[in-house]
Amino acid sequence: MTALSPIVVVDGVSKRFGALTALDDVSLSVLPGAVQCIVGPPGSGKSTLLRCIGQCETIDAGSITVAGEPIGHLRLDIASQHLMTGMVFPHPDLSDQMTVLQTLIERPLTLLKRPRREIVAEAMALLDRVGLAEKRDSYPSELSGGQQQRVAIVRALAMRPQVMLFDEPTSALDPEHAGEVLAAMRDLAATGMTMIVATRERDFVRKVASNVAVMDRARIVEQGPPQRVSERAFVRSLGGER
Ligand code: ADP
Ligand code: MG
Secondary structure: OOOOOOOEEEEEEEEEEOOEEEEEEEEEEEOOOOEEEEEOOOOOOHHHHHHHHOOOOOOOEEEEEEOOEEOOOOOOOHHHHHHHEEEEOOOOOOOOOOOHHHHHHHHHHHHOOOOHHHHHHHHHHHHHHOOOHHHOOOOHHHOOHHHHHHHHHHHHHOOOOOEEEEEOOOOOOOHHHHHHHHHHHHHHHHOOOEEEEEOOOHHHHHHHOOEEEEEEOOEEEEEEOHHHOOHHHHHHHOOOOO
């Protein structure tokens, strides 16, 4: 029996913005199909870590691989970026000019060499999965924040990425709409998608995470299965205590 090898390997990564160190010797391995949660107080480096894995930032030291591919430096090839990692930000960032279906098919149509018919069918199947099939012709302004965020999730999925990255995807939503998005993420986890999720949603972490990394001041200070992560780490990640 061979041991499963990690699909994401972050090894000794440091990232500076001028004099500020945003990541200080951070190491993290994520197995295929795992839900890796990242918690920690505001400013601890969660977004920077996700942005480095998602190739939105270059790193100053260490290495990152996704599915065996080294990521450390910005790639110009946008297609391979979206094929490797799909990213969901705190705000859905949808174009006002495009309907839900147009939003989903735009990147696959321009970046993938696949027939339009197939891309549309897959987009519809994704919309159906998050309960938004009937919104295919709606514009973002006609959707709730939770619906918009679900569209942002399936927009990323439409590129069939190896790994999904979520940066506090419910932090801008009220609890009811946050619940819809968290349910969609839980369903996605159940399909075996590898996910790295920065979040303050303690319930989600407790119930869905395979592993939790606790960040503080640019470092990972605690790591383990959710039941082993201290309550204090969650309290601090809400920003109440420093
Ligand atoms: P978190 O997501 O945990 O709140 P961030 O990764 O956003 O933390 O930020 C970590 C640190 O890096 C903070 O001090 C933040 O101000 C700084 N930082 C993040 N992005 C930039 C940037 N583009 N330029 C300068 N400083 C940044
Ligand atoms: Mg952040």
